[in-house]
Amino acid sequence: MVQLNECRTGSQDALYLEDTYLTDVHTSVTATGRDETGGKWLAVRHNLFHPQGGGQPADRGWLADCEIVPVRDAATGLVVLHPIESSGTGLDDLSEGDPVHARIDPGPRLLHAALHTAGHLVEAACRAEGWTLAGSNHFPGQSRIELTPPATGAQLADAGEREKAADRLRAFVRAAIAEDLPVTADHDGDGHRVVRIGDVHAAPCGGTHVRSLADLLQVTVSAVKLKKGRIRVSYTAAHRPLR
Ligand SMILES: [Zn+2]
Structure with missing residues (x-):
C-alpha cells in the first residue's frame, strides 16, 4: 500500500x-x-x-x-x-x-497480466514464423492470437506442416521462459507505450504484464489452426504464486 x-x-x-x-x-x-x-x-x-x-x-x-x-x-x-x-x-x-x-482483486489482475504477457510471447513466436498479427484476445478461457500467413504460406494447408509449426512455437515459448527474459515498458518518440520481452518482442500496448517470464506458469500453446485464411493459435497461462 x-x-x-x-x-x-x-x-x-x-x-x-x-x-x-x-x-x-x-x-x-x-x-x-x-x-x-x-x-x-x-x-x-x-x-x-x-x-x-x-x-x-x-x-x-x-x-x-x-x-x-x-x-x-x-x-x-x-x-x-x-x-x-x-x-x-x-x-x-x-x-x-x-x-x-x-x-x-489481485487474483484476476495477476491472471490477466500472465495471459497478456503470454499472448505477447506467443505473438513473438508466430512473428518468427513470418506471420503477421491480425488480432489478439487475452481473456481467460478464450486467449488466442490470430495472424495472416505470407502469400507464399500455402504449406499451412497441410496438417503435418501445421503441427510442425506448433512444435516450433512451443519450443520458442519454452526457451524464452527458461531464459527468464525481462518484460519492460518504455515510451517511444511519439509518446506511445512500448512493451518489450527481452529482445524477442516489442509492441505498443496499454495492458498489464508480469515482471519477467519466470512469473509465468503452465503456458500451453494449442494446435495451429487455419480458419478463413487466418492462422489461429490458442494458449493458456497462469501466474506463479506470489510469496
Ligand atoms: Zn501488452
Missing part, C-alpha cells in the same frame, strides 16, 4: 501501467459525472484500475466498499468508475476532492 496525497482536479495517473503488483492506494476523487442512464460515475486521481480494452478484461475492484467497473470514457480519456448494481448506495456520498481508498 502507498499513500498519495497530491490532488489535481481532472487529471489522472495510470498506476496500473506503472506497477502490475500494486493492489491498493489512498487517493482522491478527481471528477464525477452521470452516464446516459443517470447513473453516477467517479474518476480518481491515481487510477489503479485497468479498463477493458486491448483484448484484456477490466480489473475487479472497489472504491471504499463499493464494487466498481472501470471504463475508459471516450469524451475525457479518463478511466471512470461505475458502481455495479448490487452495491447499494454506491458512490453517491463521494464528490470531487474527497479522499478515497481504492483496491483491486
Whole structure:
C-alpha cells in the first residue's frame, strides 16, 4: 500500500501501467459525472484500475466498499468508475476532492497480466514464423492470437506442416521462459507505450504484464489452426504464486 496525497482536479495517473503488483492506494476523487442512464460515475486521481480494452478484461475492484467497473470514457480519456448494481448506495456520498481508498482483486489482475504477457510471447513466436498479427484476445478461457500467413504460406494447408509449426512455437515459448527474459515498458518518440520481452518482442500496448517470464506458469500453446485464411493459435497461462 502507498499513500498519495497530491490532488489535481481532472487529471489522472495510470498506476496500473506503472506497477502490475500494486493492489491498493489512498487517493482522491478527481471528477464525477452521470452516464446516459443517470447513473453516477467517479474518476480518481491515481487510477489503479485497468479498463477493458486491448483484448484484456477490466480489473475487479472497489472504491471504499463499493464494487466498481472501470471504463475508459471516450469524451475525457479518463478511466471512470461505475458502481455495479448490487452495491447499494454506491458512490453517491463521494464528490470531487474527497479522499478515497481504492483496491483491486489481485487474483484476476495477476491472471490477466500472465495471459497478456503470454499472448505477447506467443505473438513473438508466430512473428518468427513470418506471420503477421491480425488480432489478439487475452481473456481467460478464450486467449488466442490470430495472424495472416505470407502469400507464399500455402504449406499451412497441410496438417503435418501445421503441427510442425506448433512444435516450433512451443519450443520458442519454452526457451524464452527458461531464459527468464525481462518484460519492460518504455515510451517511444511519439509518446506511445512500448512493451518489450527481452529482445524477442516489442509492441505498443496499454495492458498489464508480469515482471519477467519466470512469473509465468503452465503456458500451453494449442494446435495451429487455419480458419478463413487466418492462422489461429490458442494458449493458456497462469501466474506463479506470489510469496
Ligand atoms: Zn501488452
